[in-house]
Amino acid sequence: MSTTVLFFAGLREAVGTSSFSLDLPPEVNTVGALREHLAAGSDRWSALTRTTNLRAAVNQLMVDMNAAVTDGDEVAFFPPVTGG
Numbered sequence: 001m002s003t004t005v006l007f008f009a010g011l012r013e014a015v016g017t018s019s020f021s022l023d024l025p026p027e028v029n030t031v032g033a034l035r036e037h038l039a040a041g042s043d044r045w046s047a048l049t050r051t052t053n054l055r056a057a058v059n060q061l062m063v064d065m066n067a068a069v070t071d072g073d074e075v076a077f078f079p080p081v082t083g084g
Contacts, residue, residue: 001023001024001026001028001029001069001070001071002021002022002024002071002072003021003022003024003034003069003071003072003074003075004019004020004021004073004074004075005019005020005021005022005034005038005074005075005076005077006018006019006074006075006076006077007019007076007077007078008076008077008078008079009078009079009081010079011047011048011051011054011077011078011079014044014047014051015044015045015047015048016044024037024069025037028069029068029069029070030065030066030067030068030069031056031058031064031065031066031067031069031075032065032066033069034069034075035048035049035054035056035065035077036049048077051079052080053079053080054077054078054079054080055077055078055079055080056075056076056077056078057075057076057078058073058074058075058076059073059074060074060076
C-alpha cells in the first residue's frame with residue numbers, strides 16, 4: 001500500500017523533510033499505526049510521538065488517529081498551532 005506523508009511547521013524541521021512517499025506494511029492501516037511505524041524508524045522520527053496534540057489529515061480532511069489509511073492516500077501531520 002503506497003501513501004504520501006506530509007509534515008508541516010516545526011514538525012517538518014524536526015523530521016527533516018516536508019514530504020515523502022512510502023509503501024506501508026498491511027498492519028499499518030490507520031493514521032495512529034502510521035505514526036507509530038514512522039516513529040519507530042529512528043530518533044528523528046520519534047518527534048511524531050513526542051508532539052502532544054498532534055493533528056492529522058487524510059486527503060486534506062481532519063481526522064483522528066483511528067482514521068483508516070488506504071492505498072494512494074495523502075496523510076499530513078502537523079502540530080496543533082501552525083502559525084498564521
